[in-house]
Amino acid sequence: MTAPAPRRGAPTPPGLLAAAGLVARKDLAIEFRSRSAFLSALVLSLLSLVIFYFAWDPTAVAAVDVAPGILWVTFTFSGLLGLHRSFGVEQQERAMDALLVAPISREAIFLGKASANLAFVLGVQLVALPALALFYNLPLTTVLGPLAIVMLLSAIGLTCIGTLFAGITSNTRMAELLLPVLALPFFVPIVLPAAQLTAKLLAGRPLEESLGWLRILLAFDLVFLYACTIAFPFTLED
Amino acid sequence: MAVAVAAMAAALVRAIYFTPAERLQGLAQKIFYVHVPSAWVAFLAFGLTAIAGGVWLFIKDPRLDRFAESSAEVGVIFTTGVLVSGPLWGKPIWGAWWVWDARLTSTLFLWFLFLGYLVLRSAVDEREARARYSAVVGILGALLIPFIHLSVYLFRTQHPTPVVANTAGIQMPGVMVATLFLSLGAFTLLYIALVRQRMALAAERDALLDASTAES
Amino acid sequence: MTPLLEARRLVRSFGARRAVNDVSFGIAAGDALALFGPNGAGKTTLLRLLAGLLKPNVGAAAIAGEMLPAPEARARVGLISHRTMLYDTLTARENVRFAAQLHGIADAEGATQHALEQLRVADRAEVPVRALSRGLQQRVAIARAIVHGPDVLLADEPYTGLDEQGANALTGLLLERRAAGAALVVVTHALSEGLAVASHAAVMRAGSFVRHEATAGLDVVRYAAEYRELFA
Numbered sequence: 083m084t085a086p087a088p089r090r091g092a093p094t095p096p097g098l099l100a101a102a103g104l105v106a107r108k109d110l111a112i113e114f115r116s117r118s119a120f121l122s123a124l125v126l127s128l129l130s131l132v133i134f135y136f137a138w139d140p141t142a143v144a145a146v147d148v149a150p151g152i153l154w155v156t157f158t159f160s161g162l163l164g165l166h167r168s169f170g171v172e173q174q175e176r177a178m179d180a181l182l183v184a185p186i187s188r189e190a191i192f193l194g195k196a197s198a199n200l201a202f203v204l205g206v207q208l209v210a211l212p213a214l215a216l217f218y219n220l221p222l223t224t225v226l227g228p229l230a231i232v233m234l235l236s237a238i239g240l241t242c243i244g245t246l247f248a249g250i251t252s253n254t255r256m257a258e259l260l261l262p263v264l265a266l267p268f269f270v271p272i273v274l275p276a277a278q279l280t281a282k283l284l285a286g287r288p289l290e291e292s293l294g295w296l297r298i299l300l301a302f303d304l305v306f307l308y309a310c311t312i313a314f315p316f317t318l319e320d
Numbered sequence: 321m322a323v324a325v326a327a328m329a330a331a332l333v334r335a336i337y338f339t340p341a342e343r344l345q346g347l348a349q350k351i352f353y354v355h356v357p358s359a360w361v362a363f364l365a366f367g368l369t370a371i372a373g374g375v376w377l378f379i380k381d382p383r384l385d386r387f388a389e390s391s392a393e394v395g396v397i398f399t400t401g402v403l404v405s406g407p408l409w410g411k412p413i414w415g416a417w418w419v420w421d422a423r424l425t426s427t428l429f430l431w432f433l434f435l436g437y438l439v440l441r442s443a444v445d446e447r448e449a450r451a452r453y454s455a456v457v458g459i460l461g462a463l464l465i466p467f468i469h470l471s472v473y474l475f476r477t478q479h480p481t482p483v484v485a486n487t488a489g490i491q492m493p494g495v496m497v498a499t500l501f502l503s504l505g506a507f508t509l510l511y512i513a514l515v516r517q518r519m520a521l522a523a524e525r526d527a528l529l530d531a532s533t534a535e536s
Numbered sequence: 537m538t539p540l541l542e543a544r545r546l547v548r549s550f551g552a553r554r555a556v557n558d559v560s561f562g563i564a565a566g567d568a569l570a571l572f573g574p575n576g577a578g579k580t581t582l583l584r585l586l587a588g589l590l591k592p593n594v595g596a597a598a599i600a601g602e603m604l605p606a607p608e609a610r611a612r613v614g615l616i617s618h619r620t621m622l623y624d625t626l627t628a629r630e631n632v633r634f635a636a637q638l639h640g641i642a643d644a645e646g647a648t649q650h651a652l653e654q655l656r657v658a659d660r661a662e663v664p665v666r667a668l669s670r671g672l673q674q675r676v677a678i679a680r681a682i683v684h685g686p687d688v689l690l691a692d693e694p695y696t697g698l699d700e701q702g703a704n705a706l707t708g709l710l711l712e713r714r715a716a717g718a719a720l721v722v723v724t725h726a727l728s729e730g731l732a733v734a735s736h737a738a739v740m741r742a743g744s745f746v747r748h749e750a751t752a753g754l755d756v757v758r759y760a761a762e763y764r765e766l767f768a
Binding site: 243251 | 439513
């Protein structure tokens with residue numbers, strides 16, 4: 083075979099981040115068109131906030147004490163809800179094949195899908211958090227800044243794991259059941275620090291006091307963002 | 321297999337009859353010789369499952385996948401052993417069946433990971449896909465365990481546990497140490513023997529499937 | 537002359553089954569290979585190997601010297617599969633434009649419009665793909681596959697679901713790609729359709745080529761009779 087001949091006028095394929103951006107935009111456009119997953123995740127999280135309220139005895143436990151648990155259980159489960167769609171749309175007509183043939187890296191596909199899922203989770207949080215403050219009469223405005231950091235760091239970890247496992251389980255029987263079974267153990271090192279941090283913040287303590295928890299969250303994000311991005315290509319058939 | 325059974329018998333006989341009971345804990349301490357080796361094998365099994373999966377991703381040798389599958393299945397049995405023997409000791413010594421201590425919690429999640437891993441395997445029919453998915457989940461699981469340990473450890477140190485006994489095993493008479501090491505060896509042998517049996521079964525199952533697909 | 541698309545001793549197994557078993561061939565720029573064979577003969581697996589979607593167990597495939605599945609080689613492939621590979625809530629234009637952007641086409645908008653016009657679906661471009669008929673969806677799928685002007689066009693049953701106008705547009709397009717110097721592989725069950733656009737024809741059985749020749753001078757009727765005999 084001859085040496086690779088450079089083609090004249092050949093287009094330059096997008097790099098890692100540009101390709102990830104294209105994939106993310108495409109996924110969000112699809113979600114925006116139907117909005118079904120987003121709406122159901124939103125309704126689910128509002129419903130769970132309401133149901134938790136009636137399972138709570140306000141005379142025995144203060145709102146600031148139950149709120150972190152409720153918040154994070156709600157986010158965890160509603161976050162899982164949107165993940166199936168992420169790969170469902172690729173499988174329906176095997177659009178994934180077109181993505182894989184295109185001259186973009188498989189890591190870019192993962193990062194794009196994870197970013198779209200991150201936007202999804204953050205969108206749900208954006209509505210559910212004020213609802214929590216409203217239903218449980220919590221003074222969230224004073225801790226909004228630090229809480230936003232905690233939410234963002236947790237959401238990154240959740241979506242990395244969730245996106246990778248959704249990719250895996252979408253190719254299996256009983257995908258809807260398998261995803262939580264696989265993913266929930268991985269959410270422990272996210273939910274535990276996040277709930278602790280939320281509790282501390284609601285108790286009026288500064289964020290600097292809980293740097294240990296923040297470090298765990300950050301370390302988890304870095305390790306699993308890297309690990310999941312590396313691992314994703316291995317989950318694809320070759 | 322026979323060697324492993326003999327070693328197990330020897331270790332148990334020694335633990336029960338020839339090792340003195342611990343002064344403070346009494347007979348309950350003897351669970352130690354089952355509990356610690358089970359925990360060792362449980363984590364060993366998971367580590368080897370993850371490593372076998374990782375290597376499989378690069379060389380795709382079906383034997384590695386069969387090993388990972390067998391090791392996970394045997395591992396889940398030993399993990400169950402840890403989770404059962406722990407509370408049996410914990411109730412008389414700690415005063416509670418269950419304590420959310422870092423090691424306990426890590427073992428519990430190890431058990432969840434093993435089960436998730438096996439459920440995932442059962443949900444995929446195509447052999448290569450099954451090996452691929454389970455390898456990735458195994459490796460990520462191995463990354464997860466330290467995080468769980470760390471976060472639960474931090475969680476506990478901030479909420480001191482009400483009843484914490486002395487951590488058994490730091491200072492032990494030589495005769496107990498010898499029994500412990502005998503037990504560790506015996507349990508490891510048992511693990512190897514069980515995995516070998518299970519791998520042979522998996523190899524026969526795969527061969528049978530190959531034969532039936534080749535015909536069609 | 538070095539072929540534009542070259543396959544050397546390709547082998548791909550699934551478990552114990554060899555879906556593609558020692559297949560070698562080359563297609564020069566401007567040539568087209570029509571690939572025939574019954575279901576399960578390995579045609580789709582071969583196409584997936586050539587698109588870089590699968591890696592061969594043995595052997596290699598290359599496009600102009602670039603080994604598959606390197607991105608440089610994949611960039612030159614256009615794949616039409618028997619599934620449309622489209623997102624059904626997005627419009628035809630969005631689908632095709634997304635493909636153009638993934639290939640880094642500078643004028644993605646213009647390339648998209650051109651591809652849609654070539655397949656005569658430009659007037660339905662703003663409709664979600666879900667609302668289009670199967671035949672129109674297939675045309676959009678083809679537009680998606682050719683929007684970046686691929687040097688190698690791999691088509692798996694591309695005529696599925698197309699009406700006469702669509703089929704004619706596709707045949708015209710395939711011949712035009714050939715004239716533009718692309719190499720084509722067309723998998724089809726319809727012998728006459730395949731032979732009409734191809735310079736070479738091959739028949740696959742149980743993962744291997746059992747016939748492979750130039751189509752010049754081939755008599756369609758006789759070829760069909762011999763083909764039936766092969767699988768009788």
